[in-house]
Amino acid sequence: MAKVRVALLVLDVAVVAIAACAAVMLRDPPDQWAQRFLDLRPYLVFSLTAAAIVLPVAGTSRDLWHYASFNDFLRIMAAAVVIVLAATSGTFAYDRLEGLARTIPLIHVLLIIGLMSGIRAAARLHHGFRARPRTGARIGDTPTTESVLVVGDNAVAELFIRATRELGHGTIHVAGVLSTSGRHKGRRIQEVEILGEAEELPEILRRLEIHGVDVTRIAVAVPAAQLSPEAREMLQDLEGEIGILVDYLAERLGFTATPGKVQDGPHANSEVGRLPSLRDVAVCPELRRAYWPIKRLFDFVVVLALLVVATPLMLLVAVAVALDVGSPVLFWQERWGRFGRRLRLYKFRTMRSAHDADGARIEEAHRTTRIGNFLRKSRLDELPQLFHILLGEMSFVGPRPLLANEQSSAFTGRLAVRPGLTGWAQVHGGRLISVDDKAAMDLWYIRNASFPLDFVIALKTVRMVLNGDRTEDSVVATAWQEVADWKVELRADRLGNALPRAGSA
Structure with a gap:
């Protein structure tokens, strides 16, 4: 090495x-x-x-x-x-x-x-490219279903993290490790960061929540007797009052808990069920067009040129953020990327800390600043996402990546392509429309994507930055109707492809 x-x-x-x-x-x-x-x-x-x-x-x-x-x-x-x-x-x-x-x-x-x-x-x-899945067999309808915290910095914790990668098939995400020794904060076990001590669990959960990480299970990799009374009491309160599952691995030595479900919330019985699933969209003819690989090459070349110009601007924004809201100047949230992979999305900070020195939550109105509001309105806070485009995790135009509590299993079809810095839903409502409507418009974009359409979205993005978000009900209604018809077509195609195999059997 x-x-x-x-x-x-x-x-x-x-x-x-x-x-x-x-x-x-x-x-x-x-x-x-x-x-x-x-x-x-x-x-x-x-x-x-x-x-x-x-x-x-x-x-x-x-x-x-x-x-x-x-x-x-x-x-x-x-x-x-x-x-x-x-x-x-x-x-x-x-x-x-x-x-x-x-x-x-x-x-x-x-x-x-x-x-x-x-x-x-x-x-x-x-x-x-070399490590990508060779077929669509591993593409499911549901993205990562569970975020887990591991308590313990020992061999059992290391074994658990390795097992989630080898056996979890991407359904379990280890968000961090809590130490019981108090000596290893900031270090890593199998590339997973030790976030703090077990006694800091409530504060760590609050921090992760701010970053969009919704912890559904805590895996305890040490015997309960080795935990401090304070840590044991915290775990009992979490399981009893909040409903986070606590699994003592040292006793179970396996995955015996039922994985947490993706939060469907209001989408479970809504018309979102009319939307195509990730499994359907990932194999549709629309994604086999030459447009998509050419689009990735275009993104790579353009973002390299933009970074040369944007780097001095990012340095100026970083200095302004450091002087206005303090360090760190970057803020991250976990969102859903292509095929439901976890994406740690970076932005410049535009708000002060969410908690005071005593750990109490500060109202959002008291956290905002003039510079922060300007950066959000001008979208300059999203400049670090140019690096996501450079790495191939995002595109200039595509469905915006959603937080875990917004991305429902009812509309996973929008995850079939790289998320975008801007998109069809953002220029026709953005923050003013529901996640259901965003999902329909994202799927409409996937079916109709083209370079002329991307150019139109880019122009409308400039208008949105200058004039603010505006909804267009007719565009939303058109997206719902076309996407509903598309789902029927996709199901018919899948059934037609399956019939010859059934007959031959």
Whole structure:
């Protein structure tokens, strides 16, 4: 593993050098390149020296590129800024940047971020393509059904987490681990973070709820006798008053509890039952069109170009958020991604903490700020989602990812495609329409998706940002009618395909 990290570090340092040369080539005409490369030498030496120091400290080479996450891209952005600042300062002290244009450092930092992020995104996309399911047999009608907290930082907890991945088939999501020793907060067991101590359970549940994680079960990986009286009392209260299932694994040594159901709420007996399911939509002819892979390529190319422009803007927004609402500047929520996979969606924070120093919930009216309201209205708080598009987790246009308590098993068909930064439902009502209507309009989009339609949605998104959300009842009614007819067609096609096999049997 050490050899791999050294190799990745060497490649990253090489990227810094390539970006410096590319900055000169972009800034100056070809007939001046020879002289400019000679002038670049002191700056290049300082850049490589700074990179060799800053990149290991930033941890950009800690993980394999095909496992790159959002935090890795944040580290790249921070490291690029520090490297260029150090190189510029060193070169200025040495020869006052003799022969170099003053815009070279700015172009250099943008190229470092773009190249390093692009390489990691490409590696992750390649890895995801190789590891994708080869058939639709594993695509079900219900996304992940249960979020679990594990109490205990021992071998049993590790075994439980590994078993959920090997045997759970994606139906169980381990949201975090609670320590009983009090020494391991912030560390990880099988890539699952230790969120705190068992005695902090109520506060941790509140934090997870804010992030959209609805815990339905607590798996206790230590004997009850090893828990503090306070922790045992908390678990009893949770099971008796709130209804969260508490399962003592040390006694059961298996999955004996009935998994929690997806919250259907008001959708169970509504007209949403008319909507196509994920199983139907995932194999429909509309998803086999060439539009979808071309759309993904288009998203990748465009988002790379946008990140070059948006990176300075994101840095300014991050500073404004830090000064206005404090740190951390990013906020995340767990939402449903393609095929019901968990998606940790990042935004810039626009509200102050939800709880005061005593743990009491603060009213939303007292948490809002002028800057926060502006960021939400202008949609600038959603800029970090460009990295989700880069990684292939989202698209520019598509169904907006919903929270767990909004995504019902009654309308899973909308999960057949990548969620979008904006969508047909967002430009025809957005926050003003029900999740039922959003689901119908999302499915209408999946059936009618095209580049002209995406262009129309993009234009209407600009109008929405400037003028606010507006509902259009006729568009909603049209979506319901067409999607209901589509479900009948899909069922008929599936039945027609099954009849020859039944006859041959």
